[in-house]
Amino acid sequence: MGADAVLVNTAIAVAGQPVAMAQAFRLAVEAGRLAYEARLAAPAAQAVASSPLTAFLD
Amino acid sequence: MSFRPIFESHPWDDVKASIYAKTGADVERALAAPRRTLDDFRALISPAAAPYLEQMAQLSQQRTRQRFGHTVQLYVPLYLSNECQNICTYCGFSLDNKIARRTLSSVEMLAEAAVLKGWGYEHVLLVTGEANQTVGVDYLEKALRTLRPHFAHLSMEVQPLDQEDYERLIPEGLNTVLVYQETYHQDDYKKHHPKGKKSNFHYRLDTPDRLGRAGIHKMGLGVLIGLEDWRTDCFYAALHLDYLERTYWQTKYSLSFPRLRPAEGMLQPKVEMSDRELVQLICAYRLLSDEVELSLSTRENPTFRDHVVQLGITSLSAGSKTNPGGYAVAPESLEQFEISDERSPAAIAAMLRRQGLEPVWKDWDATLTALAR
Amino acid sequence: MKTQPLVIAGRTFASRLFTGTGKFSSSALMEEALLASGSELVTVALKRVNVADADDDILRHLGHPQFSLLPNTSGVRTAKEAVFAAQLAREALETNWLKLEIHPDPKYLLPDPVETLRAAEELVKLGFVVLPYVHADPVLCKRLEEAGVAAVMPLGAPIGSNKGLLTREFLEIIIGQSRVPVVVDAGLGAPRTPPPPSKWAPTRCW
Numbered sequence: 001m002g003a004d005a006v007l008v009n010t011a012i013a014v015a016g017q018p019v020a021m022a023q024a025f026r027l028a029v030e031a032g033r034l035a036y037e038a039r040l041a042a043p044a045a046q047a048v049a050s051s052p053l054t055a056f057l058d
Numbered sequence: 059m060s061f062r063p064i065f066e067s068h069p070w071d072d073v074k075a076s077i078y079a080k081t082g083a084d085v086e087r088a089l090a091a092p093r094r095t096l097d098d099f100r101a102l103i104s105p106a107a108a109p110y111l112e113q114m115a116q117l118s119q120q121r122t123r124q125r126f127g128h129t130v131q132l133y134v135p136l137y138l139s140n141e142c143q144n145i146c147t148y149c150g151f152s153l154d155n156k157i158a159r160r161t162l163s164s165v166e167m168l169a170e171a172a173v174l175k176g177w178g179y180e181h182v183l184l185v186t187g188e189a190n191q192t193v194g195v196d197y198l199e200k201a202l203r204t205l206r207p208h209f210a211h212l213s214m215e216v217q218p219l220d221q222e223d224y225e226r227l228i229p230e231g232l233n234t235v236l237v238y239q240e241t242y243h244q245d246d247y248k249k250h251h252p253k254g255k256k257s258n259f260h261y262r263l264d265t266p267d268r269l270g271r272a273g274i275h276k277m278g279l280g281v282l283i284g285l286e287d288w289r290t291d292c293f294y295a296a297l298h299l300d301y302l303e304r305t306y307w308q309t310k311y312s313l314s315f316p317r318l319r320p321a322e323g324m325l326q327p328k329v330e331m332s333d334r335e336l337v338q339l340i341c342a343y344r345l346l347s348d349e350v351e352l353s354l355s356t357r358e359n360p361t362f363r364d365h366v367v368q369l370g371i372t373s374l375s376a377g378s379k380t381n382p383g384g385y386a387v388a389p390e391s392l393e394q395f396e397i398s399d400e401r402s403p404a405a406i407a408a409m410l411r412r413q414g415l416e417p418v419w420k421d422w423d424a425t426l427t428a429l430a431r
Numbered sequence: 432m433k434t435q436p437l438v439i440a441g442r443t444f445a446s447r448l449f450t451g452t453g454k455f456s457s458s459a460l461m462e463e464a465l466l467a468s469g470s471e472l473v474t475v476a477l478k479r480v481n482v483a484d485a486d487d488d489i490l491r492h493l494g495h496p497q498f499s500l501l502p503n504t505s506g507v508r509t510a511k512e513a514v515f516a517a518q519l520a521r522e523a524l525e526t527n528w529l530k531l532e533i534h535p536d537p538k539y540l541l542p543d544p545v546e547t548l549r550a551a552e553e554l555v556k557l558g559f560v561v562l563p564y565v566h567a568d569p570v571l572c573k574r575l576e577e578a579g580v581a582a583v584m585p586l587g588a589p590i591g592s593n594k595g596l597l598t599r600e601f602l603e604i605i606i607g608q609s610r611v612p613v614v615v616d617a618g619l620g621a622p623r624t625p626p627p628p629s630k631w632a633p634t635r636c637w
Contacts, residue, residue: 001596001603004437004612005444007474007584008619009451010591012464013127018455021622022468028622029448033434125591127454180481210481303538308508310537349538414456423478426507426516
């Protein structure tokens with residue numbers, strides 16, 4: 001979505017294993033950012049069989 | 059606006075009947091509800107909920123950890139005086155009890171405070187009886203001024219006061235006021251409080267409203283368990299809480315559920331509440347409200363306290379003395395009630411740590427608000 | 432591969448994960464988790480620490496060079512109290528960075544927009560680097576930006592609810608139009624990633 005950063009407290013502190021969860025958030029934030037900067041591919045457009053409105057241009 | 063019309067629209071016998079009419083299906087519906095109502099609460103404190111106790115405890119633990127994390131707050135009472143003009147049938151400080159009376163001077167307060175500071179306390183609950191000649195508002199103001207430099211959080215459990223009195227004490231560093239209705243059963247209330255200012259049921263009932271209007275940060279409610287049917291009484295405490303949360307939405311709330319303990323020359327409880335039932339009540343309160351503080355004193359025994367810190371309790375006292383001067387000035391004087399958990403604050407903190415809970419000594423700073431006014 | 436560093440008020444952060452210090456079962460576990468998180472900005476509630484005590488249990492465990500402290504004003508209810516708390520924090524913790532939190536409602540801890548804007552205006556004048564915790568309200572975020580805050584911290588869901596990004600649509604608007612960094616605060620539940628692409632792409636470049 002492009003947020004610059006996130007602040008996380010409860011989800012780490014109250015996790016079953018806070019240290020592992022802290023690391024998970026570290027990786028997730030890095031991965032999310034990397035994906036954002038790499039520009040996610042747009043969702044595939046619907047396949048359209050023909051172009052009735054623009055066919056005359058061909 | 060006040061709680062009174064709401065209170066009066068819930069007659070005791072109707073409330074009691076509605077609680078005892080709850081069925082297992084009502085309990086299951088209450089457990090499954092994402093947000094529980096007062097009617098769900100009736101089901102959770104009803105006898106029908108007894109078979110669901112383990113499920114309630116697990117849910118309660120989960121809600122408590124989510125909201126409060128792995129922490130438990132610690133506080134300690136500081137009894138300033140046992141002077142009292144009231145007769146309360148269950149209390150060791152009752153006017154008709156022939157005991158030595160003492161009211162601490164500022165110098166004595168500081169001597170007591172030094173012991174509590176030495177134990178690590180930042181949150182102290184100031185307690186008095188009701189004796190407006192000796193421990194009126196002037197005395198309380200002096201106590202707050204004397205103790206404020208030494209503690210981060212000052213609470214008070216004293217006689218109900220007028221709104222102007224609270225407005226005078228709050229800027230002196232008063233953060234929290236506890237005022238228990240004892241029982242919401244009017245006739246029974248009169249029976250247990252036959253003499254003194256406390257015999258005025260409605261003045262006491264209106265106290266949380268006066269506190270709310272005065273802008274208190276936190277207030278504590280509760281009933282004394284043993285005077286009347288605990289399920290019905292605790293429903294009224296929940297009803298009161300629900301009204302207060304909606305009306306004074308900037309105030310924090312705390313609930314207590316002291317079980318009547320033997321005190322010098324006093325009556326035996328009319329109603330006994332078992333440990334299972336107290337756990338049921340604690341869980342029911344937590345399932346009604348994620349954020350209400352649930353507090354347990356040293357009236358309860360060590361085994362019970364060690365277990366319920368996992369089930370919903372978020373605030374404990376430790377090392378308590380219930381006699382004025384009990385920490386340093388006059389350790390041998392008579393207590394208000396018998397202490398059941400006599401472990402030191404350090405031992406309680408160690409017990410919490412062993413259970414993976416962080417003892418929190420400081421969660422407020424009186425200078426923040428008092429000086430900003 | 433490294434992501435682009437984040438800059439707030441002239442300070443560069445390699446990690447985009449900011450962390451809080453509450454609710455841990457011990458200060459030692461908090462320290463270990465925060466070190467594992469790689470976080471470089473750690474917020475701490477002024478009301479929880481004993482600033483007079485050099486040996487305060489929480490502060491003692493945060494004494495690592497990679498941690499910058501971000502004091503927060505949790506517990507205050509008005510702009511006036513917040514300004515006072517900020518000054519106390521600046522003096523005691525020797526930082527002019529401040530997470531401005533004014534939530535007079537103790538139930539859901541939702542921020543008071545009126546008091547927050549008032550306090551932000553005052554604190555910026557007093558030279559603070561202000562990071563206000565706010566609802567995901569795009570107009571309020573613009574007003575705060577105009578008041579000179581260093582970043583905005585809109586909430587994803589109520590504090591401590593772990594519900595994820597309930598305010599997603601509004602966060603996207605805020606991100607799309609903000610000129611200061613946007614830090615999503617509160618309510619994140621699980622480390623899910625990457626986010627599904629939204630219907631319209633935020634136009635912001637980095």
